[in-house]
Amino acid sequence: MDLSAPAVPPxxxxxxxxxQNPHPTLTWLQENSPVHExxxxxxxxxxxxxxxxxxxxxxxxxxxxxxESITWGNDEFRAAGLVIAEGTILERGITVVDPPAHTRxxxxxxxxxxxxxxxxxxxTVHDVVDRxxxxxxxxxxxxxxDDYAGEVSAGVLGVILGFRIERHRELxxxxxxxxxxxxxxxxxxxxxxxxxxxYAAELVAEKRHDPSDDLTSALIQTxxxxxxxxxxxxxxxxxxxxxxxxxxxxxxxxNAALALLDHPDQSKLLLENPELADGAVEExxxxxxxxxxxxxxxTTEEIDLAGTRxxxxxxxxxxxLAANRDPRRFDDPERLDITRSGPRHVGxxxxxxxxxxxxxxxxxxTIAIPALFQRFPQLSLAMPRDELRYIDNWAIRRLTALPVAxxxxxxx
Amino acid sequence: xxxxxxxxxTLCRGTGLCEVMDSRLFSLSDDGTALARPLGPGxxxxxxxxxxxxxxxxxxxxxxxxxxxDEE
Ligand code: HEM
Ligand code: SF4
Numbered sequence: 001m002d003l004s005a006p007a008v009p010p011x012x013x014x015x016x017x018x019x020q021n022p023h024p025t026l027t028w029l030q031e032n033s034p035v036h037e038x039x040x041x042x043x044x045x046x047x048x049x050x051x052x053x054x055x056x057x058x059x060x061x062x063x064x065x066x067x068e069s070i071t072w073g074n075d076e077f078r079a080a081g082l083v084i085a086e087g088t089i090l091e092r093g094i095t096v097v098d099p100p101a102h103t104r105x106x107x108x109x110x111x112x113x114x115x116x117x118x119x120x121x122x123x124t125v126h127d128v129v130d131r132x133x134x135x136x137x138x139x140x141x142x143x144x145x146d147d148y149a150g151e152v153s154a155g156v157l158g159v160i161l162g163f164r165i166e167r168h169r170e171l172x173x174x175x176x177x178x179x180x181x182x183x184x185x186x187x188x189x190x191x192x193x194x195x196x197x198x199y200a201a202e203l204v205a206e207k208r209h210d211p212s213d214d215l216t217s218a219l220i221q222t223x224x225x226x227x228x229x230x231x232x233x234x235x236x237x238x239x240x241x242x243x244x245x246x247x248x249x250x251x252x253x254x255n256a257a258l259a260l261l262d263h264p265d266q267s268k269l270l271l272e273n274p275e276l277a278d279g280a281v282e283e284x285x286x287x288x289x290x291x292x293x294x295x296x297x298x299t300t301e302e303i304d305l306a307g308t309r310x311x312x313x314x315x316x317x318x319x320x321l322a323a324n325r326d327p328r329r330f331d332d333p334e335r336l337d338i339t340r341s342g343p344r345h346v347g348x349x350x351x352x353x354x355x356x357x358x359x360x361x362x363x364x365x366t367i368a369i370p371a372l373f374q375r376f377p378q379l380s381l382a383m384p385r386d387e388l389r390y391i392d393n394w395a396i397r398r399l400t401a402l403p404v405a406x407x408x409x410x411x412x
Numbered sequence: 413x414x415x416x417x418x419x420x421x422t423l424c425r426g427t428g429l430c431e432v433m434d435s436r437l438f439s440l441s442d443d444g445t446a447l448a449r450p451l452g453p454g455x456x457x458x459x460x461x462x463x464x465x466x467x468x469x470x471x472x473x474x475x476x477x478x479x480x481x482d483e484e
Pocket of ligand 2: 429
């Protein structure tokens with residue numbers, strides 16, 4: 001055993017300073033401790049973090065690194081309450097089960113995301129974006145996070161899942177409480193999660209009775225024709241889409257808007273060349289995607305990871321944010337270049353659990369991000385740059401607020 | 413019956429899901445897109461078809477198509 005002092009980055013992982021700017025720590029880890037053992041702050045659980053692109057991909061592609069922590073997590077991990085959604089309908093949800101249970105849920109979920117259906121949502125996204133921009137245009141200043149990105153992400157989900165319009169506002173509120181910007185409000189999150197599950201259950205019941213041309217009805221129909229999911233499983237799938245597809249899109253649109261405000265040459269390039277939108281979205285996902293890390297992976301047996309031995313039951317965190325800026329993989333990774341081609345990013349994960357909503361997220365990004373700058377070409381920050389704050393969350397990379405002025409200094 | 417898979421490389425996004433689900437049947441190439449690999453003889457064709465269908469259905473881009481022929 002190595003008795004030398006453990007490697008510790010200058011700014012500790014998951015410290016308040018880290019949340020505001022994780023990049024120096026992640027770069028340090030890539031250099032000095034690529035398979036980094038540390039103590040996870042909740043419950044003092046022994047944990048490993050990987051930061052290099054190749055190692056992140058290896059972990060996400062290795063069937064011995066499972067998300068099914070309810071089965072593979074060690075006592076310490078369970079005692080710390082780190083098993084996701086334990087005791088709720090989502091504890092056996094798509095994100096946290098191994099095959100064959102995963103295959104069954106994933107087949108069904110994926111069947112609803114056909115190219116035809118995603119294409120059909122294009123108009124919906126345009127409508128929601130246009131409507132939201134009109135609301136923003138009525139004000140001199142607005143907050144990109146709450147007034148734009150949050151409205152668009154929840155609005156689009158509401159429509160495509162088939163929620164009645166009266167539910168939309170409640171959904172936005174519940175999502176705000178489930179993923180709070182203010183850590184003091186975290187107590188309310190479990191109740192909000194519960195409410196979202198209730199809305200999902202209601203929606204499934206309603207659509208079973210009265211199907212329509214929406215994603216929920218499509219899931220029910222395909223389920224009836226083949227896999228025959230229980231009502232709870234269907235509800236879990238709808239809830240997983242609400243949870244997985246709202247705060248991520250919201251966070252991403254915010255991060256993308258800030259990156260473009262920080263790089264006026266790039267936003268100008270995008271405005272003048274709308275055909276660059278697809279590539280721009282990929283680059284923005286690489287540069288500052290919405291998830292800092294994947295969900296916990298747990299080793300199902302003892303494994304060797306890039307030269308380090310990990311015991312069975314070891315929790316691993318794959319740092320997507322770090323992988324996407326690994327200089328071993330990307331040339332000049334700190335540079336935002338919307339014309340970049342070359343290696344793919346892992347902003348949507350990799351392997352078995354890669355994002356099922358990626359096509360929808362890309363659609364929303366390619367419409368909502370350019371539209372903001374087209375509608376308000378003079379858009380500028382309405383707060384000193386160094387006062388912007390990110391939420392204190394180890395997995396989600398999202399601004400608490402992004403106040404902007406829609407017409408530069410003119411005060412119009 | 414004989415089942416074969418094909419990956420449309422213009423659709424594939426290199427998510428690696430197919431390779432993780434069965435590395436005998438799919439592998440990621442150097443450019444990051446997936447390739448379907450033919451299996452040698454000695455496999456139960458029904459089971460193989462089912463496995464291929466599962467993987468094709470889980471692919472996020474619909475890049476995998478399966479064809480069956482009556483030969484062998
Ligand atoms: C920019 C927006 C988004 C980002 C950055 C994102 C990112 C990710 C990542 C990194 C994973 C893998 C997590 C892991 O391996 O631990 C994932 C999985 C998932 N995402 Fe997304 N996502 C986004 C939007 C969406 C949308 C719009 C939906 C749904 C409508 C969605 C639903 C899901 C689901 C259900 C999974 C689990 C898939 C499985 O376990 O097989 N996501 N996402
Ligand atoms: S699952 Fe589909 S998109 Fe992913 S690598 Fe395989 S063929 Fe490509």
